[in-house]
Amino acid sequence: MMLGLPKHKMKYTDVNNDSYKLLWNNLSLSKQATFNIIDFLSLDLVHNPEETNKLSPLHTKRSDVIDEAQRIHMNIFKSLLGGYKYAMLFDYSTSENKGDSAITVGETLLLRKLKIEIVFACKVFCTDNQIYRAHNISKNYTSKDLVILFHGGGNVIGWPSSDFSRSKQIKRFMPFNIVMFPQSILTMGPDSHIKFCQKIYASHPKLTFLWRDKVSFELGKKLFPNVRSLLSPDIAYQIGFVPRFMHPTFDILWLKRTDKESPHYNTPAAPEGYRMHVSDWLIWKTHRGDSPMEDSFLKTTNGMMFLQRGRVVITDRLHGHILSTLLNIPHVYIDNKQRKISNYHTTWTAGLDNVVLANSSTDAVEKAKELLIKLDKELPSVKGYFTG
Structure with missing residues (x-):
């Protein structure tokens, strides 16, 4: 290496x-x-993006993986944003997709660490009136004081509505630097949309994309050669270490997505003698807060409660993997056709021995059972209700 x-x-x-x-x-x-x-450790990773993940996959302890992710964040974002006092954040998520909300929390925590004040923010999808209002507010700042930030996630190309939203924002903020928090590229869209993305993202002279896995990083450089591409762990790692704060009620909690990124598989029965629950956290509803931003924090915490219901987790969601890592919950993941989770795992968390890739849903159950047996003494026991 x-x-x-x-x-x-x-x-x-x-x-x-x-x-x-x-x-x-x-x-x-x-x-x-x-x-x-x-x-x-002395490298400026903005100028050496190819080196960014050289150390991360070698770490075998959760604490070291998280520490290294946060070190990389501070290295990159101090270099990118260190000179700014103010920021505008566009399309942040308040979704019951708890991973998207966790990204919002990570973005907010990072800006707080950097002492950057958010002078305008709008949740997905920002309306034309909101963009117009933000543009008027931007006139009170110089390009040296204010930076424009796009919410992270996994929606470049694969979720066209997000690209359309960013295209409107790009046109309004040509004089300012724009930085997009870590993203994955999902090339599920038609060729016409890929060409649309290439055109709009090439139109801004001061645009920086951060990609959260090596495959997206290499693809981003290829598709968007005029845009600066960097490599960074998902920004939800800014949440840091989270100790389990509730007892599990199932042996296996299966977070199974139901949207177009689903790998589409049948769910086998639970292993004999084990309790298993299967659902998507989209239907695990959260009480509303006093503001959209507070909603993001509440939904992230609720997502962690959802996962803690299992002694171990099976998931086909990337943030099922990421939040389980923050919580130190052993887990098995099933990849989708885009290899979204395995690309991330290979880039950043390959050294963790309590994270396992399954080849099928049946294999996932077997591997979850193996984790339960292997780590039985280390895991909290099942407590709480029993259904008839």
């Missing part, structure tokens, strides 16, 4: 971080000879 050709070599033991030292000791001698950790 070569991280460039530095002129000098520094010993890994010079790094004052126990988790990094342990990782170093676990590397083979050949990898130690080529992996210069001092040089890697």
Whole structure:
């Protein structure tokens, strides 16, 4: 794993971080000879995007995976946004798709850390009147003070309505830098829509896309050569470590999506002697807050409650994987045709031994059972109600 050709070599033991030292000791001698950790940690990842995920897949502990994701975020976003005092955030999510709301929470927490004030925000999809109002507000700021931010997610190309919404915003904010929080590309749209996206995104001279997996990163560079492409973990990792705060009520909680990204499979019966519940968190409704932004925080917390109902989780949603990682819930994932979860897992979380890819729904149940047996003493026991 070569991280460039530095002129000098520094010993890994010079790094004052126990988790990094342990990782170093676990590397083979050949990898130690080529992996210069001092040089890697000092890289500006905006100028070295190819290097961004060199360390992440080697981490085997959840805490180290999360720490590294947050370190990457701060490295990239301090470089991109460090000079700004104000921001506008477009198309943030308040959806019962708890992963989209978790992205909103991560974006908000990051801006708070960077001490950037949000002077305008509109939830998906921003109306023409809202965009017009934001444009008028922007006249009170210079391009050195204000940055335009697009909500992250997995909707470039694959969900055309999101591209149409961004196309309206791009036209209104030509003088300002625009940064899109980490996204996946889902090339499920027709060729005509891909060409539309290429045209609108090439039209802005100061646009930066962050991609949340290596496949999307490489595809983004190919499809949008005039746009700066960077690599970054999903911004929901800004939420950080979350200890389990409720007891499970099932052995296996199966988060099964029901939209067009579904892998479409039949659900097998629960293993004998185990309780299993299957549903999508879209129907796990959340009480409303006093503002749309508060709704995002409440729905994210509710999503974590949804997942904690299982001692282990099976999921075909990317944020089923990400939030389960934050909660340290062992889980099995089933990929979709776009390989959205495996692309992310390979890029950032491949070293975690409590995350398993299943080849089918039947295989998922077997692997969930294996996790339950293997980790039985480490997992909280099932408590609560029993249905007749």
